[in-house]
Amino acid sequence: MEQNPEYVIEMLHITKEFPGIKANDDITLQLRKGEIHALLGENGAGKSTLMSVLFGLYQPEQGEIRKNGQPVKIESPNDATALHIGMVHQHFKLVDVFTVLDNIILGAEDTKMGFLQKKDARKKVEALSEQYGLHVNLDAKVEDITVGMQQRTEILKMLYRDNEILIFDEPTAVLTPQEIEELMQIMKNLAAEGKSILFISHKLNEIMEVSDRVTVLRKGKYVGTIDTAGTTKEELSRMMVGRPVQLVVDKDEAKPGEAVLTVEGLSVPSKVHKNDAVKNVSFTARAGEIVCIAGIDGNGQTEFVQALTGLEKASAGKITLCGHDISHASIRARSQTGMSHIPEDRHKHGLVLDFTLEQNMVLQRYYESQFQNHGFIRFGEVRSYAEKLIEQYDVRSGQGPVTVARSMSGGNQQKAIVAREIDRDLPLIVAVQPTRGLDVGAIEYIHSQLVAQRDAGKAVLLVSLELDEVMNLSDRILVMYEGEIVGELDPKKTTVEELGLYMAGAKRQGKERESA
Amino acid sequence: MKEKTPLMKRDGTRSVLASLISILIGLAAGALVVLLASLFNKSLNLKTAWEGIRLIFLGIVSTGRDAAGELSFGFNPVTFGNMLFRATPLILTGLSVAVAYKTGLFNIGAPGQYLAGTTATLFIALEIPTTVVPAWLVWVLALLGGMAAGALWGAIPGMMKAFLNINEVLACIMTNWIAANLTTWAFDVSNLKNTVENTKTAYIYKTSFNGVQTPKLFLDKLFPGSQVNGGILIAILLAVLMYIIFTKTTFGYELKACGANRHAAKYAGIKDRRSIVLSMAIAGAMSGAGAALYYLAGNTEFYWSTYQSLPATGFNGIPVALLAVCNPIAVIFTGMFMSMLDIAGQQLTALTAYNEYITDVIISVIVYLSAFSLVIKLWLGGKAKKKGPAEPDANAEKQPVPAPDAAAEGKEAGK
Known part of the structure; x- marks a missing residue:
């Protein structure tokens, strides 16, 4: 292969094996100077491994890395830094109790006679932050600033070290929609200034918006590299998953029936401030419809769900489920009255990670007579029930029912929870961000399950931060802003822009809105 | 299949x-x-x-x-029998630590629970006159009383953990010393101090003074000349009972779920606070039973001036449990092993x-x-x-690829 100075970084025919698995199998990735190059693949497709090879964390068995056409050896992150390769990790590597400036210069400090020289550093950081529109407060402590600002600190850290090649590992996973918007702009600025960016993601919208070219990996193998301009989301997802994927949920008109859940004037106190996190919320969810509570993260959705499911106490209001007043009922009583709950945090609430899959499958039902006899667990029943769910909902794991939940992939953990909650066959399903962090294949699956439940006459209460999910899946949208429901929208009649205005608090319907 | x-x-x-x-x-x-x-x-x-x-x-x-x-x-029937006798309290304090650990709690309070059990047992065994109440009934009451006192002493740090979120290790250290001082005080004002055998000071009557002692259950025929009695069988029985509770029952499932992930347990409608208190109470009852069976032997004497020291048997429950990887059945064997070391130490002293x-x-x-x-x-x-031959890895593609973060942390730690 002749030298090709067109590319600033080339990873040619990289193969990296772990015991029992080829994480990267003959993968080629070529990054042009000044482009934003997206690396797309499902969870476990080998993206992170490939980037770790580039960053010097792993040594490939085969293949070659070139910079500006010259073969280089990257044996440690120090080598990568010397080659001006920098990485923003998904989970930031910042010292919480240091200031932003201290974090930026950490490891690259100027000293004179053993004393820190921060003056020049401050000037350089200020200039960089001006140049790229990276607004940070240099003297704030990292623990006090927002996630978005922490990320900008990480980016400044790379720029301060004069990095030319910037790797962003799933940078939007932790950001709010506004922060994502800002990040996209920052990335474009960086590219315009001649930096080359590798952008790891499985979010198709972002890739379409920001990248110039996309390299797709699937199951450790190279699928192809294409120009973003000449492709569509559908094509990308097909390349990523290996089959056509339904991006828009296929569903019929909803046929709402009886009221299943009625919430009247629910208020929930906040844990961080004196005001209520949820203020006087009222609505009804009927059988056979998907009601979605949309909103930007932190507008009271979490507190609302906790009060609804009984995890926390409400300060006022009445909740009626299937005709029973459950305002003061225990968690188990609510669940037995007819409420399934797919929780927001699958590791904290959804699973006992150190239990096996089968033990987790009966977490909500172990006490039912099907699974116990005079207090003794009927292990045979538990096993066959778990096997049934695994089969029916295609939950994949290393050792089937006896797999420890912790060792499973995020997508399959979530599938297990969805299977467990849906199979209880209860009239109300509360699903909180059921697809967070999942790839398109798993999202498609979970969406279709929720629609199937709706069609089977269940009421589905969906709480989501993803605009696409809200627009696609719901039959009715309730927008929550600062703990209040500020609007009720029909997804067929509204637009993403209008929804965004409600979510941002710029628009609201009159207080006399009827609780339908 | x-x-x-x-x-x-x-x-x-x-x-x-x-x-x-x-x-x-x-x-x-x-x-x-x-x-x-x-x-x-x-x-x-x-x-x-x-x-x-x-x-x-x-x-x-x-x-x-x-x-x-x-x-x-x-x-050697004597050493073997003595080994079994000394293993009895060790198995039970080992169980105490193991059971708590299975529910996510570190029970460092076994010494205090052991002392609480000792005090309750001795008071019941010596204060109830066997002329009025049959001796076997006094024995049963003393054992149950010792377990109850241990349970109460375990439940206190349990409640502090459940309701006030106070770390159980700290609370246990406190309750240990409270137990040590309360015990000294209780016996100091009691009339149970041994005044008959006046050769030693600060000892309590043996329970045999009141005619209360653990039946030998023919073990003395197997190991003539040793101190062994039926207590070892009760300890083994309790270990099996704990094993059954924690592996076979919904109650054990609840306790374990709560220990492994309190939030998920709560989400599933399990009463998390109740589970934590019960776990510690059961652990305490085991330590209390250990104390009861040791002092109900009839040939053991209790040194009541304990306010400056905690019983080693309580702390030795920790290595017994750790060595058994907190498996209740394995605790039977590790408890016996620890007491075997004890015997070996005695032999070293006596013979070399x-x-x-x-x-x-x-x-x-x-x-x-x-x-x-x-x-x-x-x-x-x-x-x-x-x-073994390379396993055909059917799940290869499903395994999560090691995250670069994890690797990076590993490298940093290695530096």
Whole structure:
């Protein structure tokens, strides 16, 4: 292969094996100077491994890395830094109790006679932050600033070290929609200034918006590299998953029936401030419809769900489920009255990670007579029930029912929870961000399950931060802003822009809105 | 349908092997100390060292010295019976720690629960006159009373954890010393101080003074001349009961779920606070039972002025539990092993120039290693894998690829 100075970084025919698995199998990735190059693949497709090879964390068995056409050896992150390769990790590597400036210069400090020289550093950081529109407060402590600002600190850290090649590992996973918007702009600025960016993601919208070219990996193998301009989301997802994927949920008109859940004037106190996190919320969810509570993260959705499911106490209001007043009922009583709950945090609430899959499958039902006899667990029943769910909902794991939940992939953990909650066959399903962090294949699956439940006459209460999910899946949208429901929208009649205005608090319907 | 895993690849096998390796290394360390002591002391030599080492490994079957002055070995019913007798409280405090650990709690309060059990048992056994109440009933009441007192003493840190979110280790340290002082005070103002056998001070009457003692259940026929009694059978029974509760019942499932992830347990409608208090109460009851069975033997005396020290039996429950990887059935064997070391120490003192403190060295090495038992297990796992044919990895693609973050942290830590 002749030298090709067109590319600033080339990873040619990289193969990296772990015991029992080829994480990267003959993968080629070529990054042009000044482009934003997206690396797309499902969870476990080998993206992170490939980037770790580039960053010097792993040594490939085969293949070659070139910079500006010259073969280089990257044996440690120090080598990568010397080659001006920098990485923003998904989970930031910042010292919480240091200031932003201290974090930026950490490891690259100027000293004179053993004393820190921060003056020049401050000037350089200020200039960089001006140049790229990276607004940070240099003297704030990292623990006090927002996630978005922490990320900008990480980016400044790379720029301060004069990095030319910037790797962003799933940078939007932790950001709010506004922060994502800002990040996209920052990335474009960086590219315009001649930096080359590798952008790891499985979010198709972002890739379409920001990248110039996309390299797709699937199951450790190279699928192809294409120009973003000449492709569509559908094509990308097909390349990523290996089959056509339904991006828009296929569903019929909803046929709402009886009221299943009625919430009247629910208020929930906040844990961080004196005001209520949820203020006087009222609505009804009927059988056979998907009601979605949309909103930007932190507008009271979490507190609302906790009060609804009984995890926390409400300060006022009445909740009626299937005709029973459950305002003061225990968690188990609510669940037995007819409420399934797919929780927001699958590791904290959804699973006992150190239990096996089968033990987790009966977490909500172990006490039912099907699974116990005079207090003794009927292990045979538990096993066959778990096997049934695994089969029916295609939950994949290393050792089937006896797999420890912790060792499973995020997508399959979530599938297990969805299977467990849906199979209880209860009239109300509360699903909180059921697809967070999942790839398109798993999202498609979970969406279709929720629609199937709706069609089977269940009421589905969906709480989501993803605009696409809200627009696609719901039959009715309730927008929550600062703990209040500020609007009720029909997804067929509204637009993403209008929804965004409600979510941002710029628009609201009159207080006399009827609780339908 | 379910394939049998080969013995060497089973998790349980590896745990047992890891513990055995820890024990062997610990014993070897004891032997090394004996050897070194012998090399640097003129009154000792390699011959005495060899005797000491043999006693460390085989103390339980030592029968003293024969006519020629050489160590002799064989079945010794006295040491064997005494071993079982001393194992009784160790098994129970071991269970106490193991049961709490299974529910995510570190019960360092076993000494305090043991003392609470001791006090309650002795008061009941000695204060209720057997002329009025039949002795067997007093015995039963004393055992149950000891368990109840231990349970109460365990429940206190449990409640602090459940309702006030106070770390159970801190609370346990407090309750330990409170128990030590309360016990001293209670006996000081009591009329149970032994005034009949006036040779020793600050001891309480043996329960046999009131005619209350654990029946021998024919074990004295098996091990004539030893202190053994039916208590060991009760300890084994309780261990089996704990095993059944924690592996077979919904109650155990709730306690374990709560210990492994309190939030998820709450989400599933399990009463998390109740579970934590109950876990600690059960743990306390086990320690209390240990104390009750030890002092109800009829031949044991309690030194009541405890306010400056905590009973070692309580703390020794921790290595017993760790060595057993907190498996209630395994606790039976590790408890017996620890008491066997005790016996070996006695034999060293009685038969050679070395003393019983060697066993402290052995126990401490084993405790250190039991913390490494996971490492040893992994190492055993690695061996087994290399030996076996490469498994067809059907799940390869489903395995999460190691995240670069994890690797980066590893590297940073390695620096």
